[in-house]
Amino acid sequence: MSQPMIEIADLQKWYGDQHVLRGVDLSVRSGERIVVLGPSGSGKSTLIRTVNGLEPHQGGTIRVDGHDLDARGQAGAAARRATGMVFQAFNLFPHLSILDNCTLAPIRVAGLARAEAETQAMALLERVRIADHARKFPIQLSGGQQQRAAIARALAMAPKVMLFDEPTSALDPEMVGEVLDVMCGLAESGMTMMVVTHEMQFARDVADRVIFMDQGRIIESGPPASFFADPREARTRAFLGRLRA
């Protein structure tokens, strides 16, 4: 087996006086699907936001695709470019059409020609099944469609890892399925994924490994079958118990 896709060692993060990540160690294989669970304030969103450099960290190391995220210049940029991010609030650019949302970074960052970027973007929009809406603006789309567009936008930069920060939490219940569907398809294609979510069914069906965080630490991790059936830690049991209640 080659080197891990993501390697996090003793990660420390403070917001002012608040110690939000207290020594997180995690190694993610290429193609592995990780679901991160935990009560709110456990640091799970912060964890995946540090993995692509959106949040600076104060201690420990993060390596993505073999590159040190904190390295200056090329290596740091390569680590950041290896990740794609999907946000809870979609964060599509409202002043650009769906197609332009998906071509902005390929043209401006990767240096593709417009025609090439558009062909590639259309293929991705086809894949998330909103190619018909390519010329529309974000506000004209439903939440589920917007989130699928946001996934296509992140994929347009050909990331090796996709990070999802509660991608279905802002959606109406009837739209959750279509987004999970797209994510499931992505998982089947072999994408390395780290997903923060409250969708237990997704965790059961898609995850290779479930990670449970509380108070800035990883408390427990394991394959979904044993994690859900037989959690070892009291805090995990309490969390899962509250979900079932």
Add this chain to the structure above:
Amino acid sequence: MSACAFPSLPTRARRSWTAWAVGLAVALAALVLVAPALRWLFWDATWVGQSRAACGPAGACWAMITARAPQILLGFYPAGHGWRVGLAVAMLAVGLAPLAWRRRAGLTMLTAPVGALACLALMGGAGILPSVPSAYWGGLALNLIVGAVSAIFALPIGILLSLARRSTLPVIRILASAYVEAVRAAPLIVVLFAAAVLVPLLIPPQWSLDKLTRAIVAITFFEAAYMAEAVRGGLMAVPQGQREAARALGLKGWQVLVFVVLPQALRTATPALVNSFIGLLKDTSLIYVIGVLDITGVLRNAVSDYAWQGLEPEAYIFVGLTFWLLCFGLSRWSAALERRAARAQGAPS
């Protein structure tokens, strides 16, 4: 039942009764007040003539306006060169044209300054056409040129100032804030006076700019402070998630600004920017302090002429209406731009 005992509102029938009564009273009052004004303005007015003697006693004397029309439009710009003024104003319009071109509206940032420079070159001669010193520029064209040229250069400066006010470097932030606060606290007329009188005392004459150019530079930097505040409001309205999404896609800091943040911020700031531009356009009349005759100055000049003495009401009503038309037109145009931008994005308008 009693839980919902809100105070009862007046019934619709009773309210509409009073509404009718008030409406009727206002309409009557308006008729009584406005009818004589309309008579004076239009019905009894004299439109053509060579002096005040040609005008009837009961109505307005618009003959002064028609007789002085060339000056009102162009000031004392040499006869036979009026086309240059027309072309100069057209250059401004051409420079601003990409604004209407939705996909490339940002191009205006480049074309507008070029248009503004072309406009000034045409007016002055730029060493190719016969030179016309700025003392001869004037009339409504001067108001339009000073207003537009200042605004065109003030916007980029204002954007830079607004960005500087949000800088992470304290020195830059404090300097920009101090500048904006200082300028906003000074009246334009004082700034113009300083540019006209103080600057020549401080700078050796061979380095000094032409008087009108100094005034335009002064108005530009004055206006920039107001535009900076309008843009800052727009910047604050862009959600943090937009910057995060752009950074997560690998855009560099300046790219996040140019392609994601500024287009949204400027769209949000448009009403405030137009508002400050309308203020600027009206303030262009203050350039009389440097001794050039804009539309107000030309008319003030006209009523001091023996032939038109005592026609201040007509002069100021005409100036007021002209500015009102310009500013109202601008406000409608910006509203149309906003509606179109909203429609393009499918927002319910």
